[in-house]
Amino acid sequence: MRFRIPNLVAGIVLAGGGSRRMGDDKCMLDLGGRTLLQRAVDALDAVADEVVTVTRPGRPPPLVQSPGSLYHAVDSIADAGPLVGILAGLEATSAPVAIAVACDLPFVQPDLLRLLLDRASEGARFVVPVHEGQPQLLCSAWRGEAAPLLRARVEAGARAVHAMLDALDAELVPPEVWRDADPEGRSFVNVNTPEDLAEARASLGASRGA
Template sequence: MPNIHTPAATGILLAGGRSRRMGHDKASMILDGQSLLQRAATALSAVVEEIVIVGAPGAVLPAVNAPCPLVHVEDPVEGEGPLVGIARGLEAARAPLAVVVGVDLPFLQPALLRLLLERLSAGIESGVRWVLPIADERAQPLCSAMARDALTILRARIEAGDRAPMAVADVLHATRLAEEDWRAADPDGLSFLDVDTPEDVAAALAWLGRGE
């Protein structure tokens, strides 16, 4: 559970993606004895007061245990992209701030998620509505923190047909968190290691000491 110094927040866990390269739902994939959905929920529960799991329409997701309330919602239409999923999560969120993560990030570090929330909370009065860490020279929208009141802007962009996550960065006055600013919270950058291919899974297992 979050500590008294962590801003009140909802975790938005995007679990609607189906990997064509993996051949099945990412959320149900097992890594080190746990589904990817469970691993992400466990990391989130260390820093948020509730978790909103956003799944594909009609999807059957694996069971999840967490010490905080879990809310299950569905994307309105399958395959519309992460911005639609983020908006759906914000609609269901109760807290003013949210941590947004993708289900295919099996090594999320609570210290990094907490840092994102702290930076977002500190920037709210100056208009910041999104904090985006930079890893491997790229912004990471699926491991970020966003204000709930950004929902109005997301809806407008979605209705206009502009569904690329980074399309809303400027209008949300996004703060980009450079690597030197987050490395103390996640020295090895583990939070950004995703699993999209069988080779990624093998690498993750090897990192866990389970690979052959």
């Protein structure tokens, strides 16, 4: 597949969640010899020129490695959901287009990210894939010009995802469009609980043994 990728792309890693169901800081949990956070950074490095890690207030910059420029931003409002983290990432970069990925999506496929960036390059402020009938905000592409509109809504307390989709005139990407980039939908495997982590480790081991 061939994609049109903007000249400067920022990757945003959302690492500000509370990890309540995991019982530990899930971003630093090991999966296949890499932390979940490092896996997210690595996926973004495949498509982005710079990466911004976004954490909750009071947390130091995480220890990760990246061949490109690496920055750190902090949620302006603690425990206010992923939109606040995306906003912090957008405001920390001057890149015209950004791709946001949550650290608990350990199998994000770079070709899916390229597809979302391709759609964003056509002018949509916000591009989000749809999986199992739900928009996947935790793996989405944004144009920098959306930041002021997003901030206005966040400060007004309007943080519902579906309302944001309408307000920002989001482009929804259905499975029939993104399936070639990620045939099994692996990008949307979410690790939120110890059981999820065990399944992800088993899946990774099975794929290596195949």
